[in-house]
Amino acid sequence: MTSLDSIQQRQISLTHAYVVNNSARYSPSWQNIKKPSPSQVKDNILSRLNGSKVGGGYAVVWGPALAMDGDYAAHITVVLIGGKSGNDIVVVTSGTLGDSLQDQVDDLDIFPMVPLQELIKSCPVPASISPGTALGVQKILNTPSTIGVQGTLCDFLGKQRSGATIRLVGHSLGGALMSVLALYLKEKLSGFNFYCETIAAPTAGDGFFASYFNKQMAGNALRIYNTLDVVPMAWCATSLDFSLTLYEPTNVIDNGTKEMVCLAIDTVTNNNLNYTQWGMGSSNMELRLCGELQSKCTTYQAQSGYQHIYEYISLLGLQLGDIPMPPPFGS
Numbered sequence: 001m002t003s004l005d006s007i008q009q010r011q012i013s014l015t016h017a018y019v020v021n022n023s024a025r026y027s028p029s030w031q032n033i034k035k036p037s038p039s040q041v042k043d044n045i046l047s048r049l050n051g052s053k054v055g056g057g058y059a060v061v062w063g064p065a066l067a068m069d070g071d072y073a074a075h076i077t078v079v080l081i082g083g084k085s086g087n088d089i090v091v092v093t094s095g096t097l098g099d100s101l102q103d104q105v106d107d108l109d110i111f112p113m114v115p116l117q118e119l120i121k122s123c124p125v126p127a128s129i130s131p132g133t134a135l136g137v138q139k140i141l142n143t144p145s146t147i148g149v150q151g152t153l154c155d156f157l158g159k160q161r162s163g164a165t166i167r168l169v170g171h172s173l174g175g176a177l178m179s180v181l182a183l184y185l186k187e188k189l190s191g192f193n194f195y196c197e198t199i200a201a202p203t204a205g206d207g208f209f210a211s212y213f214n215k216q217m218a219g220n221a222l223r224i225y226n227t228l229d230v231v232p233m234a235w236c237a238t239s240l241d242f243s244l245t246l247y248e249p250t251n252v253i254d255n256g257t258k259e260m261v262c263l264a265i266d267t268v269t270n271n272n273l274n275y276t277q278w279g280m281g282s283s284n285m286e287l288r289l290c291g292e293l294q295s296k297c298t299t300y301q302a303q304s305g306y307q308h309i310y311e312y313i314s315l316l317g318l319q320l321g322d323i324p325m326p327p328p329f330g331s
Contacts, residue, residue, distance in 0.1 A: 008054065010224065010287075010316050013090075013197045015055030016080065017171035018309075018323050019048045020092045023064065024073040030326040032099045034071040038064050038147045045078060053322035058082030058090070062149050062156040067139040069102040075139045075177070079156060089164055091153070093140055093181075095172035095200075102139075106132035107173055107202070110235050110264070111271050116209060119180070120187050127212045129180055129205035130235070130275075136177045137184065158189055165193040172231055172308065175201025175223075179278060183216055196221040200308055202234040203275040213278040214285065223279045226315060228291035228307040235275040237268040246304075250293060253300040289315040296329055 023044045024036045033040060041064045050056040062079035076094040081087060096103045109132035116127040119134065144152050157166060166185070170178035175198030182196040196217055203210075213221070225232040230246065233239035240261055244253055253261075268275065279285030291311040297303035310328045313320055320328065 007317055010197075010222075011054045011318055012083075013167070013169045014171070014199060014312060014316055014318070015049070015052045015323050016058075016090060016092045017095070017169050017174060017199055018325050019045055019052065019055060020064075020076055020078060021094050021097075021171060021174070022325050023048070023076055023078075023094070024066070024097065025326070027324065032072055032097070035068075036066065036073050038066055038145070041066065041073065041076060042078075042147065048324040049080075051324045053318065055323070057084075058088075060148070062153065063145045063147075065140075065143045065145045065153070067102070067143045069100045072097060072099040074100040074102045075136060075143065077140050077143070077153060079153070087161075087164070089157075089160060089166045090169060091157070091166060091178075091181075092169045093174045093177055095170065095174040103173060106136040106177075108132065108264075109135070110275070111267050111273060113206065113273065116180075116183075116205065116212070120184055122187055123183075123212065125208045125212050127205060127208040129209055130176075130203075133176050133180055133204045136173065137180045140177060140181060141184070154185070154188060157185065157192070160192065162191045163193070165195060168194060168196045169198075170201065171199045171312075172201060175199055176204040179204045179213060179221075179223075182221065183213060186216060194220060197224070198222075199224045199312060200226065200229050200231055202231050203236065203277050205276070206274045207276040210276040210278040210280070214282065217278075217285075219284060221279065221285050222287055223277065223285060224287045224289065224312070224316075226289045226291040226307055226311050228293065228303075228311065230304045231308050232277065235264060235268055235273065236277070237265050240265050240268070247293065247300055251297060251300045251303040257300060291315060 058080040064078040066073040067075040080090040113128035114134040168178045
């Protein structure tokens, strides 16, 4: 297995996350597939991983499991095995899918917070997570694979070689969900080593959650974020307030986006929500990347979208064409 702390591993994780994020889209149009079948999504994952610079050499061994949301897929989750060693086990779940109302609810539903003990009975601290995150994690755990090896994710992982390292990867919403899923799987499947790698993820829970995660996953988790990415600033009131002027004077925030952010700030402050990112200040659990403003982005929304997705590609040493995915700027 590639070293978990290497730049190549981070490139592979980014590739896996972005391929799964877009696996329910046609190519080359990149339009969302209505009522996609697991087989369609699986074929897309395999062909695009093999067409990437660093993400190939993996087989789909479980899933993809699709939590259908009307005509569209949500929480696409898959288990890959491969890599240089041939037995690198990777669980990947998708971030926000544009046409999924469920994903948007999971993104924005931040109050009232849910006790982590509802999911992890042995949690000894009063940790809380967002209701959207709690719902998303339950969807992942309860949605079975209907092709290949069937059954739930836990069923499949529990049958792997004892002592194996299982890597959990997700971008954006997928990263927030994976940070909670890591704690759940660590408790339920104690015979395995879990490593959690999140990219561009918003906060999943409060300060108690962050502290609990830091203790449970010490040395076995990495949170990657771009300093110009607004999404990891959610849902801390101070960082959300900072995000309002992040791109000034070039890209001033539009009134609609500003109103949405201010509403979130009000919700956080009025209800004393202590949303906190895990790994803060820990050199081995937090990777801070300093992005550069993209001159082709002429609005706040365009800039924030670019920083949340495409800037990570260059920041991690790849080129835009190295991962098969929708191109920036509609080009």
